Amino acid sequence: MNTRSATPARVADRPAEGQADSDDREADMAASAGTAAFREARDFLLAHREDYAGAYADFAWPRLGAFNWALDWFDVIAEGNDSPALWIVEEDDSERRYSFAELARRSDQVANWLRDRGVRRGDRVVLMLGNQVELWDAILAVMKLGAIIIPATPLLGPADARDRVARGGARHVIALASAAERFAGIGDDVTRIAVGPAADGWHALSDAYAGPADFTPDGVTDAGDTLLLYFTSGTTARPKLVEHTHASYPAGHLSTMYWIGLRPGDVHLNISSPGWAKHAWSNVFAPWNAQACVFIHNYSRFDGPRLLAAMQRCGVTSFCAPPTVWRMLIQSDLTACTNPPRLVVGAGEPLNPEVIEQVQKAWGVTIRDGFGQTETTVQIANTPGQTVRPGSMGRPVPGYRVALIDPASGGHADEGEICLELDPRPLGLMVGYHGDAELTAAATAGGYYHTGDIGSRDADGYITYVGRTDDVFKASDYRISPFELESVLIEHEAVVEAAVVPSPDALRLHVPKAYVVLAAGWAADEETARSIFAHCRAHLSPHQRVRRLEFADLPKTISGKIRRVQLREAERAKHASPDAAPPGEFHDRP
Template sequence: MTATAGTGATDEFRAARDFLLTHREDWAAAHEGFRWPRPARFNWALDWFDVIARGNDRTALHIVEEDGTTVRLSFAELSERSDRVANWLRGRGVRAEDRVLVMLGNQAELWETMLAAMKLRAVVIPATPLLGPADLRDRVERGRVRHVVVRASDAEKFAEVPGRYTRVAVGGAAEGWQRYEDAYEAPAVFVPDGPTHSDDPLMLYFTSGTTAHPKLVEHTHTSYPVGHLATMYWIGLKPGDVHLNISSPGWAKHAWSNLFAPWNAEATVFLFNYTRFDAARLMAEMDKARVTTFCAPPTVWRMLIQADLSQLRTRPREAVAAGEPLNPEVIEQVRRAWGVTIRDGFGQTETAVQVSNSPGQPLKAGSMGRPSPGYRIELLDPVSGAPGADEGEIAIDMSDHPVGLMTGYHGDADRTAEAMAGGYYRTGDIGARDEDG
C-alpha cells in the first residue's frame, strides 16, 4: 500500500463531499451552502483514492467483456496496482509534468495508468483508440508528448508518428516497446518525490471542434478531481452505488463519470464492453451487476427504448443523460417502464457539469435544470454582453474562481482571454432562464 496518510486536504475534500451527500435532494441548501475545497496541495490519487482504499475490499472497478470474461478489482487492489505502475513508469523515466498520452480502451490498465500518472504528477493526454496516425502526430507534437501508453494492437499507428518518446504497450510488446505487464513486478510501496500543488497541471484534452486544430483544454489537480463533486451531485451518487456510464475512453465525459465522480462518492465503476449495441444483453449485465446509477448519451437511450425495457428487473435509482437534450417521449417511455425520470445536465470539456436536473428537483420538460453547487451561472445579453438577461450566452461568473473550471487553452493566450473576458467564462451556448431559475 501507499505510504500516504490522510491529510488536511483529504479532510477538507471529504467535508465538501459529505455536505453534498447530506443535501443530495435539497438543491437550494446545496447551492447556497456549498463551498469548493481549496487546499494548497492536493493529489487526488494519493490524498483521496489511496485513503479510501486502505484496507477496502469493496469493488472499485468491475468490467465485463462480451465473451463473459470479468475483471473485478477492489479499491485496495487498485491502490496497490497503481503504486506498482507508478514505480515502474518512474523507472522508465516518467517525471513530474511530463506529458503522457494514454490511448486505451475500457480495461483495468486505463484506470491503473491514470492513478499512477497522478501519483507521479505527470500530465495525462487522454486519447480515443479511434485516432489515426495523422491525429496522433498532432497530439504528440503539440502536446510535447514524452511517453505513450497504448494497446499493443494500436502500436503500429505510431510507426508513422515521429518523436523521441517512451513507448509502452499493453497486451504484448513489439520491438522497441516496453511491456506494460512488467509493471506488476515493481515495488508495491510508492513514495512521492515531491508535493502536488493544487494548480499543477494534470490533464490536457484535445477538444473536437470546427477549427482546423483542436483546442488544448488544461485542467489541474483540483479542477477535474474536485470539480467533479458537482458531477457526483448531479448524478446522485452515494457510497456503495454501482455506476454505469456509457462513454468512450479519451473523451472528457469518460473522466467525468467513469473516474472522478463515482470514486468521489466511493461507488463502484461498472462497464460492459461490446462491439455492437445489444439492448437486451446490456440490461442483462446491468441486472447481474445490480447497477444503481446509469448515465448514457441520447443515442443509447434512443436505442434502448426500441427494446423491451421491462427485461431489466433491477431498475437504477438514478438515470441521467448528457451531450444533448433528450426528447420528452424517450424520457416518458423510460419513466413508464422503470419508474425513474432521466435527468439532463449541461457541461463541457472545459468544466464539470454547470447546470443540471439533480435528484429531488422539480423537473420541467425541455429544461436542463438549475446551476450546479459551486457555480454561479449568468446569461449574457447577446447585444450588450451584460449579465442578467432572460436569454443569452450561458456563462460562469468567475468572481469567486470556481474550482471546476479549466486553467485555460494551453499555449493559446488569445483564445483563453476571449473565452474569459470580462470576468465570465463564456460557453458559446445560448440558454434561457424562467421565473424558477
C-alpha cells in the first residue's frame, strides 16, 4: 500500500514529533480507506461487466474522504508493475512503451522538479502538450502536488492560450516549446515550462528527469479538492469553465470504464486531442482505472489504412473514436484489420446507424454509443453484452439516474431534456461552472442537472438522441431533429458528413437545409444534389424532406464538434430577403 499522500503538512511546518506521528497514522488510514473504497467499486463493475441489470441496481459510488488518485491508486497499482501503461506509436512507426512503474517514477521526478520551480498545492497550471509521454508525466505530477490542471489543446491560437491563463487564474504554464510565443504577454509572475528546446525565460522540463524519484507530498488531498478546470468547446457560446474534483473525474470515470468494457491488460486506443475532456476520459482515467494500457497513434493527417495497420500490428483490443473519425474510417477497407478490437465505442456526437452497420459487417463487432459531457462522465451508454438498438445511445449507466423533462411543463416525458437527478448526486458530475454561480444555479435548477440535450425514451428505457435544445427546429409546425435527417443523408454513398439546419422560408417558416461534405470521386454539381434529394425523399417523411442543399466544409470547434450555430447564422444572412437565391445552393424540385 502506497501511503505517500499521508504526510499532513510540509516538512518545514511539522508539529511536534509525537503529534506528527499521530497525524501521519490518521492520514495513512484515510488514504488506505479511500484506495479500498475505490477498488471495491471498481472490482464490482468489472465483475458485473455484462450484467447491466445487476450493476445498475447494486452499484454505489465509492465514499472518498482523503483521496489523491495519482498517489492512492496509480502509484499503488504501479508498484513493481512492469506491464505497459502507455504505448506511443509515431507517424514513422517508431514506438516507445512505458510501464506503470516507469510512469510512477517519472511523474515523481517531475513533481519534485515542479515543486522546486514554485508549483504549490492549489496553484493552477495550464497544460498544453501533444500526445507525448511528458503529458502523462505532468498530469500525474501536478495531481500528486495537489495543484489544479487547466487542460489546453495544442491547437489553441495566441488569443485563446492567453485567455486560458487569464480566465483560469493560472500561475504556471507547461507547453510545447514551439508554442512559447503564443503565451507572449501573460505576465512575468507566471512560471513558464517548455517541453523541447526552452526559449528565453522558459524552464526546460527535460531537466526534471535528472532529479530524485522519491516524492513526498506536502499534505493530504481531500477528494473534494479541485483537480481540473476545463474550458468547454463552445459550440454555441463562449467556453465555460467547468470544475471537477479529485473524485468527480478520477473516480467518476468508473462509469466510463464500465461503458467501454475495459479490463486489466487491454490495449485501448482512443482518438482524441489532448486538452479536451474526452482525452482525460479515455486516455487517462478509464483505462488506468481498469489497469489497461493507453495506446496512442500519432499522425499529422488522418490516414485510415495506416491507422488500421497500426491497430493490427500492435494488437489493439479496444477502440474509441468520435463520429467524424468513424465516418472517415469506413471509407477505408476495414477488412484489412483481420484481428479487430473486441470493444469498439463512439462518443462526442451520436453515431449514425449506417456507420454502425458497416463496422458490424466488416469486423463482426458493434459500435456502442455513449453519451456524456465535459461536465460529467458517461451518463448513458450501450454497455457490453446488451442489445444495441440502432440509433439509440443506450440506457443510463450505473451511478446515474436520468429523467427526461418536458421544457414547457417541467414534468417527466417520453421525450424531453436529458437531466440527471441530483438526489443522490452522481459522483461524476462537476462541482459547477467555476466563478459563475448564476450559470451553475440555472444548470442545476429544480433538483436536476440540465444537459441541454433532447432525448426520447422507449418502453424498455433505451434513450435516443434528438438534438441540442437549440438545434431542434420547427418547419410547417412540425418539430425537426437534425440528427434524424443527418442519419439518412450519410447513408447515401456520396455523403461523408452532413449537418442539417433550419433555412428561413416565407411559407413554412423554415425548411431543412443540408450542408454536405462529399466522398472522394463525387462532383459538387446538380446531378449529385438530385441523387441525394431522391435518396431523402425515399427515406424521410414528407414533412422531414431536405429542401435545400449546399456542398461545403463544415465549421467545427477545435474539439471536432459541428458548429451548427454558425450554419444557422449563415442561413439567416443568406435568406434575409425572401427572393434570395444564394449561389451554390440546390433546391429539391422533383
